[in-house]
Amino acid sequence: MAHRTNEGLAGGIRVELRPRWKSALHQFRLPDLAPWWMLSASAVFYIATHFLIARSIWPVHGTSDRAVTLVFVDLMAMTAWVGSLLLFRLLRYRGSWLILALPAIVFLFGRPSVFHALSDPAYLPDGGHSRAEAAALKAQNARRAGIKRVYPAERMTGIVPPNATADRANGRSLLPRTIGGWLPVIAPLVMVFGFMLGCRERLLSWIREQLAWWFGATFLLFTILSAFASNGRVRGTTPWEFFLPLFVIGWATTLADDSYNISRRTVLRLRVLLQLAIYGALPVSLFVFNPGTRDLGIAVVLAASFAAMLVVGTRRGWWAVIMGFVWIALVLAAFRFDDRSATRLALAYAPYRDPATMSVNAASEWAAKVHQIKLFDANIQAGGLIGAGPGRGHGETAPNAADDGVFTLFASQWGWIGALSLVVLYSALLIHALEVAARERSAFDRCVVTGLTMMIGVPFWLASLGAVRVLPLTGVAAGFVAHGGSKLVASSLAIGLIAAISHRQSQTVASDRDVETAPVMNIKTVIAGR
Numbered sequence: 001m002a003h004r005t006n007e008g009l010a011g012g013i014r015v016e017l018r019p020r021w022k023s024a025l026h027q028f029r030l031p032d033l034a035p036w037w038m039l040s041a042s043a044v045f046y047i048a049t050h051f052l053i054a055r056s057i058w059p060v061h062g063t064s065d066r067a068v069t070l071v072f073v074d075l076m077a078m079t080a081w082v083g084s085l086l087l088f089r090l091l092r093y094r095g096s097w098l099i100l101a102l103p104a105i106v107f108l109f110g111r112p113s114v115f116h117a118l119s120d121p122a123y124l125p126d127g128g129h130s131r132a133e134a135a136a137l138k139a140q141n142a143r144r145a146g147i148k149r150v151y152p153a154e155r156m157t158g159i160v161p162p163n164a165t166a167d168r169a170n171g172r173s174l175l176p177r178t179i180g181g182w183l184p185v186i187a188p189l190v191m192v193f194g195f196m197l198g199c200r201e202r203l204l205s206w207i208r209e210q211l212a213w214w215f216g217a218t219f220l221l222f223t224i225l226s227a228f229a230s231n232g233r234v235r236g237t238t239p240w241e242f243f244l245p246l247f248v249i250g251w252a253t254t255l256a257d258d259s260y261n262i263s264r265r266t267v268l269r270l271r272v273l274l275q276l277a278i279y280g281a282l283p284v285s286l287f288v289f290n291p292g293t294r295d296l297g298i299a300v301v302l303a304a305s306f307a308a309m310l311v312v313g314t315r316r317g318w319w320a321v322i323m324g325f326v327w328i329a330l331v332l333a334a335f336r337f338d339d340r341s342a343t344r345l346a347l348a349y350a351p352y353r354d355p356a357t358m359s360v361n362a363a364s365e366w367a368a369k370v371h372q373i374k375l376f377d378a379n380i381q382a383g384g385l386i387g388a389g390p391g392r393g394h395g396e397t398a399p400n401a402a403d404d405g406v407f408t409l410f411a412s413q414w415g416w417i418g419a420l421s422l423v424v425l426y427s428a429l430l431i432h433a434l435e436v437a438a439r440e441r442s443a444f445d446r447c448v449v450t451g452l453t454m455m456i457g458v459p460f461w462l463a464s465l466g467a468v469r470v471l472p473l474t475g476v477a478a479g480f481v482a483h484g485g486s487k488l489v490a491s492s493l494a495i496g497l498i499a500a501i502s503h504r505q506s507q508t509v510a511s512d513r514d515v516e517t518a519p520v521m522n523i524k525t526v527i528a529g530r
Contacts, residue, residue: 035101039085042108046078049112049390057116057391067119069181074115077184081107084188088195088499095502096436102429103480103495104188107488110422110481111184113410117396118483180237183485187492194496199503208253208444215250215279218243222286222293229292240293241486244302245493247283248451251306254279255313256444262314280306288330296334296341297462297474303327305454312437313447341472347373348472372399376467379412387415402483404475407467422481423464430457436502445501452494459487 050071058067081104088100117123197203207214222243228234254275255262262272284306287299307323334341351373355363375398382393393412395401401409411419430453437449460478465471477484479491 035097035105038105039082039101039108042105043078043082046074046108046112050074050115052389053112053116053119053391058119062121063119064121064124066124066181070115070119073181073184074111077111077187078108080185080188084192087192091195093195093499093503094506095499095504096432098428098432099436099495099499099502100191102425102432103191103492106422106425106429106480107184109425110406110410112390113395113413114402114406114481114483116391116413117402117409120396123396123401180485183489187485187488190489191492191496191499194493195500195503196496198497198500201504204444207249208257211250211253211279215246218246218250219282226286226290226292232293232295238484238486240287240295240298241484241490243283244298244305244455244490245452245497247302248305248309248455249448250279251283251309252313252444252447252451255309255447256442259313259443262310280310288334295475296338297459297476300327300331300462300474301455301458301476303330304458305451308454309447309451312450313443335472343369344472344474348466348469351469372405373469375399375401376405376408377469379408380468383412383415383419385415386417387411387413389413403477404463404473404482405467406478406482407464410481411467419464426457426460426478426481433498436498436505439505440501445504449498449501452498456491456494 054071085100085104093100222240225234225239232238232240258272258275262276284299284303287293287295287302304327307320307327310323311317311320335345336342347370351370353366353370355367358366379393379395379398379401382388383395387393390413395409395412398405398408407419407422410422414421433449433453433456437446437453440446440449456479459476460481462471462474462476463478463482466473477487479487482488
């Protein structure tokens with residue numbers, strides 16, 4: 001574009017205005033289309049697999065009472081996830097779109113397998129049936145479907161047994177009866193809320209300034225809920241996942257405000273040690289020593305997240321060595337002194353024992369404990385390379401297949417190729433989130449992104465590696481993939497906060513670029529006659 005030149009008559013002064021050369025396309029910076037193509041393909045996969053399960057699996061195996069509700073909830077969930085990304089476009093989101101798109105893609109990719117398990121009549125039996133009774137009814141339905149395929153219609157009378165699930169059809173409801181049933185729909189809305197919360201810098205400043213007050217209130221609420229907990233649950237739910245982002249923010253505030261002392265020998269001062277104990281050790285100890293909330297899996301997730309944040313916040317490698325030794329000591333102590341953890345360790349590395357070397361009672365008890373591991377192994381082996389297809393493979397037969405065993409459920413239907421594809425998608429999400437932390441100059445934001453990313457990533461690797469017995473099972477579920485609703489909502493909130501920090505980074509870069517490319521006025525004084 002040519003420069004506009006205005007020459008003054010008096011004094012021979014020439015003024016050159018150099019305008020901006022960027023086009024409208026550069027000004028509005030369209031997002032990369034790759035995430036949208038991936039999201040569209042995932043939505044098509046999501047709808048197609050749900051249709052195939054309802055069309056080919058349900059007539060054979062029957063359904064649970066919650067099947068109709070699951071169809072409605074999953075349809076609403078897909079609409080909410082896609083709609084939330086469109087809402088981010090309206091909010092003029094300028095950060096990494098893969099941070100937002102990949103959680104939705106992972107959810108759409110993994111949810112059909114969970115949908116099949118939850119709609120299966122034998123996975124979570126209805127109507128007061130035991131698991132064995134529900135399995136027998138499921139087998140009866142399968143026999144009925146097989147007879148109908150073989151015998152002509154005129155010979156069906158007196159041969160086909162009654163439908164085992166027909167008597168429960170009238171009791172089904174379209175809407176979920178509890179808040180837990182709505183969590184897959186609520187999760188993307190929570191992600192948007194987390195983004196809007198993270199964009200309010202004044203609110204974040206207030207959170208950092210009032211750390212002691214809100215952390216004390218959080219600890220008090222945690223203590224009250226733990227008083228009503230039984231086996232880590234409060235009325236069938238696990239609300240502890242909602243506390244993890246708050247604990248991460250509290251620890252990030254401590255590291256950002258006192259990183260100088262923590263990274264040097266002054267860490268031995270009483271004030272610094274108290275901060276480390278209150279905001280670092282206390283949250284982890286709640287899941288180790290409290291009988292109502294004791295959960296080794298969550299303790300490992302929180303300890304690993306805090307350790308990574310400590311290294312990132314202080315930038316001292318010796319902290320990584322210290323935390324590594326502490327973490328190993330805690331894990332070894334748990335496996336040695338906690339019977340449940342010791343059993344999980346034995347199930348991971350030595351599950352198949354010779355019953356002849358054991359007493360009758362011991363052999364019976366061990367058979368009950370190893371039942372889940374046997375089914376996990378069988379599901380992965382039956383899946384083979386490409387799997388049996390949507391709703392097939394009998395992965396739902398394993399206890400907790402839709403929770404900490406979701407990797408084996410997915411592998412039974414889609415094989416090793418599908419399982420590894422899920423690992424690649426999840427790893428891409430974690431890598432892009434860590435890239436946001438690596439680009440961040442603020443110590444607080446850098447620690448927050450690191451902690452939230454670890455809070456999402458560690459459970460996935462614990463669940464996937466535990467399913468193939470590389471690590472012992474810890475009972476934690478992977479966000480965006482497993483059935484756990486509280487984990488899904490907490491992970492969505494974390495993604496929203498990470499997206500807010502990525503958005504603010506892009507705004508800062510855009511502001512710096514605008515300053516560099518702003519119109520420049522060059523005034524050249526030209527003496528007439530020269």
